[in-house]
Amino acid sequence: MDYLIIGFQDVLNPVTLFWVASGVTLGYILGALPGLGKATGVAVAIPLTFYLTPVAALGMLIGIAKGSAAGSAVSAILLNTPGEPSSAPTALDGYPLARQGKAQKALKMGLYASVIGDFLSTIVLIGLAAPLANYALLIGPVELCAILLFSLTFIGGLSGKSMIKGLIAGAFGVFFATIGLETETFVPRMTFGMLELDDGLKLVPLAIGMLAVAEMIIQAGNLKALDAETANIADGSSKDDREISHSEWRRCIPVILRGTVIGSLIGILPGLGASVGSFLSYGATKRASKTPEKFGTGMIEGVAAAESADNAVVPSSLIPLFALGIPGSVIAALLIAAFILHGLTPGPLMFKQQPRLVADVYAAMICASFIMLFIGYSGQRIFAMIIKVPLRLIIPGVLLLCTIGAYMETGSVFSIYVMLGFTLIGFFAKKLDFSFVTFLIGFVIGPNIELTFRQSLQLLDHRFSNLLHHPIALVFIILTVLTIWWLGWSSSVANSTPKSVEPVAQPSAANQDIHKKREE
Amino acid sequence: MSIFTRRGFLGASIALAISATALSTAALAADDYPNKPITMLVGYGAGGQTDLIARAAAQVMSEQVGVPINVVNKPGAGGAVAARELQQADPDGYTIMFHSNTVVNSAPFIMDRVDFKPDDFEYAGMITAYQVGMATQKDAPYNNITEFVAWAKENPGFSYGALSPEARLYMEEIAKKNDLDVNIVPLQSGSEMINALLGKQVVLAFSGGIHYRYTDELKSISALTSFRHPSAPDVPTIEEEGYPIAMDSRTVVMLPKDTPRAILDTLSEALSAAQTAENFNKVAAASDIPVMYLDVDAATKEMNDTYTKNKAIIEGASAN
Numbered sequence: 001m002d003y004l005i006i007g008f009q010d011v012l013n014p015v016t017l018f019w020v021a022s023g024v025t026l027g028y029i030l031g032a033l034p035g036l037g038k039a040t041g042v043a044v045a046i047p048l049t050f051y052l053t054p055v056a057a058l059g060m061l062i063g064i065a066k067g068s069a070a071g072s073a074v075s076a077i078l079l080n081t082p083g084e085p086s087s088a089p090t091a092l093d094g095y096p097l098a099r100q101g102k103a104q105k106a107l108k109m110g111l112y113a114s115v116i117g118d119f120l121s122t123i124v125l126i127g128l129a130a131p132l133a134n135y136a137l138l139i140g141p142v143e144l145c146a147i148l149l150f151s152l153t154f155i156g157g158l159s160g161k162s163m164i165k166g167l168i169a170g171a172f173g174v175f176f177a178t179i180g181l182e183t184e185t186f187v188p189r190m191t192f193g194m195l196e197l198d199d200g201l202k203l204v205p206l207a208i209g210m211l212a213v214a215e216m217i218i219q220a221g222n223l224k225a226l227d228a229e230t231a232n233i234a235d236g237s238s239k240d241d242r243e244i245s246h247s248e249w250r251r252c253i254p255v256i257l258r259g260t261v262i263g264s265l266i267g268i269l270p271g272l273g274a275s276v277g278s279f280l281s282y283g284a285t286k287r288a289s290k291t292p293e294k295f296g297t298g299m300i301e302g303v304a305a306a307e308s309a310d311n312a313v314v315p316s317s318l319i320p321l322f323a324l325g326i327p328g329s330v331i332a333a334l335l336i337a338a339f340i341l342h343g344l345t346p347g348p349l350m351f352k353q354q355p356r357l358v359a360d361v362y363a364a365m366i367c368a369s370f371i372m373l374f375i376g377y378s379g380q381r382i383f384a385m386i387i388k389v390p391l392r393l394i395i396p397g398v399l400l401l402c403t404i405g406a407y408m409e410t411g412s413v414f415s416i417y418v419m420l421g422f423t424l425i426g427f428f429a430k431k432l433d434f435s436f437v438t439f440l441i442g443f444v445i446g447p448n449i450e451l452t453f454r455q456s457l458q459l460l461d462h463r464f465s466n467l468l469h470h471p472i473a474l475v476f477i478i479l480t481v482l483t484i485w486w487l488g489w490s491s492s493v494a495n496s497t498p499k500s501v502e503p504v505a506q507p508s509a510a511n512q513d514i515h516k517k518r519e520e
Numbered sequence: 521m522s523i524f525t526r527r528g529f530l531g532a533s534i535a536l537a538i539s540a541t542a543l544s545t546a547a548l549a550a551d552d553y554p555n556k557p558i559t560m561l562v563g564y565g566a567g568g569q570t571d572l573i574a575r576a577a578a579q580v581m582s583e584q585v586g587v588p589i590n591v592v593n594k595p596g597a598g599g600a601v602a603a604r605e606l607q608q609a610d611p612d613g614y615t616i617m618f619h620s621n622t623v624v625n626s627a628p629f630i631m632d633r634v635d636f637k638p639d640d641f642e643y644a645g646m647i648t649a650y651q652v653g654m655a656t657q658k659d660a661p662y663n664n665i666t667e668f669v670a671w672a673k674e675n676p677g678f679s680y681g682a683l684s685p686e687a688r689l690y691m692e693e694i695a696k697k698n699d700l701d702v703n704i705v706p707l708q709s710g711s712e713m714i715n716a717l718l719g720k721q722v723v724l725a726f727s728g729g730i731h732y733r734y735t736d737e738l739k740s741i742s743a744l745t746s747f748r749h750p751s752a753p754d755v756p757t758i759e760e761e762g763y764p765i766a767m768d769s770r771t772v773v774m775l776p777k778d779t780p781r782a783i784l785d786t787l788s789e790a791l792s793a794a795q796t797a798e799n800f801n802k803v804a805a806a807s808d809i810p811v812m813y814l815d816v817d818a819a820t821k822e823m824n825d826t827y828t829k830n831k832a833i834i835e836g837a838s839a840n
Contacts, residue, residue, distance in 0.1 A: 198597035
């Protein structure tokens, strides 16, 4: 605590604050622009920070990561095109709110949820980094496999109107994720001899194509209607449309806290990432709601749930990095390089050898949270005007940014082809009302389940009884069974279609195997 | 066509100079090499260990040759995507690649669609070596492969972490020779490997050298190279213990085939300056990467030798 005070003394000077603020601002803008994301921003900025003091450099880089997680909500709400894949659930309710003339309200909730999630998660990082990281080590592949299996049951809650269509989309997501080298024998799967596919399809070009480009094309096909509608949107005619009311705050606070907890936990677990966090939080909120059918039509809770979790992931994914030296996310992996270059080797020794620099970084992170609030608040008035700009002016710019974003992921034109391919899929998915949310969940979680399942088989020595040594995994397997049973029971009561129970368990081959294993 | 677009970037006077050299032979063009920015391909994503070394080397080389060297990341298939692009570039020294030499000396034997041979490229030197080894927990009751084999016979069904085909090969060879019962756990990254070791999920893991950062918790029991690791000089190599399967890997500066020798020498000399450059050594030391410079001839010989050796090892292993 004493060190933290010294840390603030080191950070609270105009030069350092300037760099932290530029990082947050840059991140916020990058995040808000569809196509350009935080990983790109941090990777490009690392060489720029060679010339700064360690505190300013690290503060700036973390600022970019934090800012972009918050900024991505802006385009999700205003344009229905998430700035980052992890803000896709924000668009589900944020965009309807904006079309109802409540853009400012949605933006405010997105911002507040982001800042609260980010701030609380930063506090968790500062207070609990060391003890939590040791618990995270107890979560091995076996436990992770069971947790992921459990999280797949959320697909049921997120499929939209038709659970069957949601499951089909989820299965397609898993299918596309299987492309690339298989993890044990290194046999290329469905690469058609293209080396570019050996490492699999990348999330960024895929998500940009499905979410942003497809949405722009659909809107382009609808130009006249949307232009007419845009002319009619009177932004914030009443105070009720601009401000968040007390009753909305009351409803959203528990949602934000739940989102923060989910986001922080997902951040600590290795390899899951912000997209999983925000989708799970949205799914959990929808399930807990008394009016789940209203989600997708402009529920402010949806924005709060997705954004709080999305932002909570960023600081907590630094916990394994700080405490053990293990990068838990793409951002953390990029930061590890920057930390070492600036003389701070992440890991347990860091606290002993460089306590002052660690305290400085902590202080810079807290400052970044407040700067984010300030920048987001002053920026949203300007951003909200976008909703009044005719779409014919916005679409070309967004398409350009999307193309750049896809290209930068691998530095090759191939990524642009991937983006265009998935634009087509995204277009038809939207027209035919297949959920891209479940598709993305399948795409993100599917390969993790396959890998952890294969790892589990080896670690358990192919013996079912060894599962008894993994109580955490057992708990989650039981939870999964109960959830599926409950989903089946409630849907058979609701519309007497008991058929929808079974497919929940079938999005992937690996998944099926797990079920077999459990039945043994 | 490509000459015209490239010309577009240059000032009028330089454009004149280039059009003069473009007409002359490649050897003549080498005289005033380099006179424009050089593109350095890296076949891994930005921010990784090899990428950082590449960027530090690019900085040193750029100061030496007097033109900017722009690092461009082209990740994919362990560098094969970038190497294929290099193959198609003009042999004028303005497109170079900084990468692990595994893309030439072992990828062809592991990936069906990669058929690079040492002759397909020119080499302007090697600068660092990877300390590939077997890592385990500090308190593990074995300190070399022989002791490990003895332990493993008492503990059948143990778990070994592997993140590449080579990593599997090492353990499969050891297990075959000693009739061990091993479960090979697939891992996907160095950080996942560290996680598996620190979390005691596996008793042994293949490491590209990253484990030397965790000196308090982890130790090496074998160097999977033909030399002992500078970071752990007391740990024997796998060859010392009777398994002739060490496969060395180093970072190399590669150029398209038929690049004039003068250009290779210019770049090689620039690369050699990295041995003493402060910033480069700082980056290398931060990741426990030993600097071991080889010039054009030595690098080409190393590439040919390791190609032949690795081919015999990998094809011999899969033949059984």
